[in-house]
Amino acid sequence: MNSIILKITAKYLKPVFIVFSIYVLLRGHNSPGGGFIAGLLASSGILFYSLTYGSDAINQTYLKPKSFIILGLVGILLSATIGFLASKPLLTGVWHTFKTGLFEVKVGTPLLFDSGVYFLVIGSLLTITSSIMEEIEWK
Amino acid sequence: MEIIFAIAIGVLYAVSVYLLLRRSIVKLILGIMFLSNATNLLLFTSGGLSKGKPAFIEKGSNVPEPGIADPLPQALILTAIVIGFGIIAFTLVLTYKYYSKTGTEDLDKVQETDQFE
Amino acid sequence: MKGMLTLPILIPLIAIPILLVIKNNRIKRIISISATAALVVVSVHLLQTVQQSGIQVMNIGNWSAPIGIPIVIDLYSAIMLIMAGIIGFCISIYASKNIGSQRENHHFHPLFHALLLGVNGAFITGDIFNLFVWFEVMLMASFCLLILGNERAQLEGAIKYITMSLISSFLFVAGIGLIYGETGTLNMADLARIIEDDDAMLMNTSAMLFFIAFGIKAAIFPFFYWLPASYHTPPAAVSALFAGLLTKVGVYAMVRFFTLFFVHNDAFWHTLLLVVAGATMFIGVIMAASQNDIRRILSFHIISQIGYMIMGLGIFTPLAISGAIYFTFHNVMAKTNTFLVAGIINSLKGSYHIKTLGGLYKQHPLVAFIFFIPAMALAGLPPLSGFFAKFVLVKAGLESNEYLITFVALLVSIITLFSMVKIWGHAFWKSEENGEHDSTRRPALTLVIPCVLLCCISAGIGIGANYCLELTTSAAEQLLDKKHYVEAVLKISEHENPH
Numbered sequence: 001m002n003s004i005i006l007k008i009t010a011k012y013l014k015p016v017f018i019v020f021s022i023y024v025l026l027r028g029h030n031s032p033g034g035g036f037i038a039g040l041l042a043s044s045g046i047l048f049y050s051l052t053y054g055s056d057a058i059n060q061t062y063l064k065p066k067s068f069i070i071l072g073l074v075g076i077l078l079s080a081t082i083g084f085l086a087s088k089p090l091l092t093g094v095w096h097t098f099k100t101g102l103f104e105v106k107v108g109t110p111l112l113f114d115s116g117v118y119f120l121v122i123g124s125l126l127t128i129t130s131s132i133m134e135e136i137e138w139k
Numbered sequence: 140m141e142i143i144f145a146i147a148i149g150v151l152y153a154v155s156v157y158l159l160l161r162r163s164i165v166k167l168i169l170g171i172m173f174l175s176n177a178t179n180l181l182l183f184t185s186g187g188l189s190k191g192k193p194a195f196i197e198k199g200s201n202v203p204e205p206g207i208a209d210p211l212p213q214a215l216i217l218t219a220i221v222i223g224f225g226i227i228a229f230t231l232v233l234t235y236k237y238y239s240k241t242g243t244e245d246l247d248k249v250q251e252t253d254q255f256e
Numbered sequence: 257m258k259g260m261l262t263l264p265i266l267i268p269l270i271a272i273p274i275l276l277v278i279k280n281n282r283i284k285r286i287i288s289i290s291a292t293a294a295l296v297v298v299s300v301h302l303l304q305t306v307q308q309s310g311i312q313v314m315n316i317g318n319w320s321a322p323i324g325i326p327i328v329i330d331l332y333s334a335i336m337l338i339m340a341g342i343i344g345f346c347i348s349i350y351a352s353k354n355i356g357s358q359r360e361n362h363h364f365h366p367l368f369h370a371l372l373l374g375v376n377g378a379f380i381t382g383d384i385f386n387l388f389v390w391f392e393v394m395l396m397a398s399f400c401l402l403i404l405g406n407e408r409a410q411l412e413g414a415i416k417y418i419t420m421s422l423i424s425s426f427l428f429v430a431g432i433g434l435i436y437g438e439t440g441t442l443n444m445a446d447l448a449r450i451i452e453d454d455d456a457m458l459m460n461t462s463a464m465l466f467f468i469a470f471g472i473k474a475a476i477f478p479f480f481y482w483l484p485a486s487y488h489t490p491p492a493a494v495s496a497l498f499a500g501l502l503t504k505v506g507v508y509a510m511v512r513f514f515t516l517f518f519v520h521n522d523a524f525w526h527t528l529l530l531v532v533a534g535a536t537m538f539i540g541v542i543m544a545a546s547q548n549d550i551r552r553i554l555s556f557h558i559i560s561q562i563g564y565m566i567m568g569l570g571i572f573t574p575l576a577i578s579g580a581i582y583f584t585f586h587n588v589m590a591k592t593n594t595f596l597v598a599g600i601i602n603s604l605k606g607s608y609h610i611k612t613l614g615g616l617y618k619q620h621p622l623v624a625f626i627f628f629i630p631a632m633a634l635a636g637l638p639p640l641s642g643f644f645a646k647f648v649l650v651k652a653g654l655e656s657n658e659y660l661i662t663f664v665a666l667l668v669s670i671i672t673l674f675s676m677v678k679i680w681g682h683a684f685w686k687s688e689e690n691g692e693h694d695s696t697r698r699p700a701l702t703l704v705i706p707c708v709l710l711c712c713i714s715a716g717i718g719i720g721a722n723y724c725l726e727l728t729t730s731a732a733e734q735l736l737d738k739k740h741y742v743e744a745v746l747k748i749s750e751h752e753n754p755h
Binding site for chain 3: 157171177181213226233237238241250252253
């Protein structure tokens, strides 16, 4: 698509989408949000970009779609097995609190799981759309 | 409130059955989409409707307020929507492939694999 | 150790990302074969554990039973897991030759393990919505495997298969919705506790929805038309995998549901199951008798033999259910084997059509032998496994005075023998028409080994029928004594508190 307005908008909107998606991902455990929605947000940013710049743009973003899927699967697998290795049932949440002078952060396997979902959603959405766009030669 | 939902579900099922029985593959897929939405709505309604009370626990309290919405059907629907979404995407690509291979989307012509040899 | 219980799903889940990363096809095959071998070992170990210390339960994520999702393994699940493991192992060996590097590059191996993941998950879950999710994992993988290769016939088969599968999935979800609205729980054991003798209208409605949903997946009459339209289109390894595992997951779910909680109103349900079973058997075998393509004959036989399993469920005595479980195991081994041999025949002769085939007995006696064993096992000749499976079912039918279904079962058995003899006579005994053949051509060893293995199992569970039937009988008793199951799942919640 050859609209200059669209091109400029897409270029600057993509990082905004991605930053916002990370915000939604991180607040997910106790507030509305989470890996799936964040993944949808991030991938819609990337898709918006590639709709204006053609199907090649998908493969040029950060990682290949397939790598996103692998990353996501590994994240989910890790989050499931960390509890497992601590001789608790599969997928049991394990939490750890980091305290630095000013604030404290609680990090746990559910966050890892959510990130896994996040990458998996991005990966599969990009795979679906990029294969369709290549098929119909979207320019 | 439930009665309106029940009617809506019924209408959606009727539409989906009508579309599923058409000869075009695209309409078949539309029928499947309607079927999926009708089923999700059914799942939602059968979990019980509650107006204006989202499934959240107020800050500072450990117990939910009485009468809040049941979160489980929502989780189930989210799962069903995601699965449905994946499958619809798959089916659309499949139809496109089939169309580009055979040049037809008439279900009456999709009978090669059923032919008696 | 409780962690063992999750291994049937963890092993394929770990294998999938590894297989996605690796580029070299040879390494992929080795990983695939060793992962499935591990599955067999794990499931045999699980069976021993269940035999020694009763039903095994584990709560995923440490959330106790009615809230969280439990993994429940009883004898029936363990037997089914072993079955899936063996089939996975044999097919991963067979596929390394049969599937072709083109399909391997397009992620055959990860998809294969995703299918095993779905099947194993469905066998061990104790939650009905989770069962739906595993069904979908399995179906999604099977859709991709079905169209891998992108031939016209595959796409056509896929359209029919996917449409029917989706309709069944949505009926399944609708059933779940109704049952949740009625009882407020999705845990199988909790449902069994709540629906003691509740004969509410809604319960029958959801039971019917589940019956149709599983019926479509198990390919029973009158929902079987998608199966012969799609199962013969992909390569032999994939066909055999589908023939062995997919429909049996539907049967498993039906047996689980109709023994554990839909036990009310049994006069109606058991009659319906028996009618459907008889029709499935008879129509399947009649349609098989009229076909000429080996794989289509075998596809219709899948349908026909699903009828026997449903028959066992419909008679509903411990002996009948034991027979149904034994029959399922025997049928999966023999049926997969016949599909694999059909693939070997195609690789030797380039055809599946029995009219053009011929002379295989003379040219390839080994192939003839490994076809003969499962074919006769399916037809039910002693001392192979099929004889004892049918014998038990017929005995159970006669004991509970179900003479009509018993008669149909025996009649269908004869027609099965007829159509196996038809393949045998045409493809193996008849001399080849054009006479020329390349006698130097030998079937590849990787194709023959899994078939020989499955032959040994078919003969083995026939000869060791006494031991096997003891096992399946205790599995059936465990299924019918649902108090045991409920206690095993719900009692744990008193000891382990959620965090």
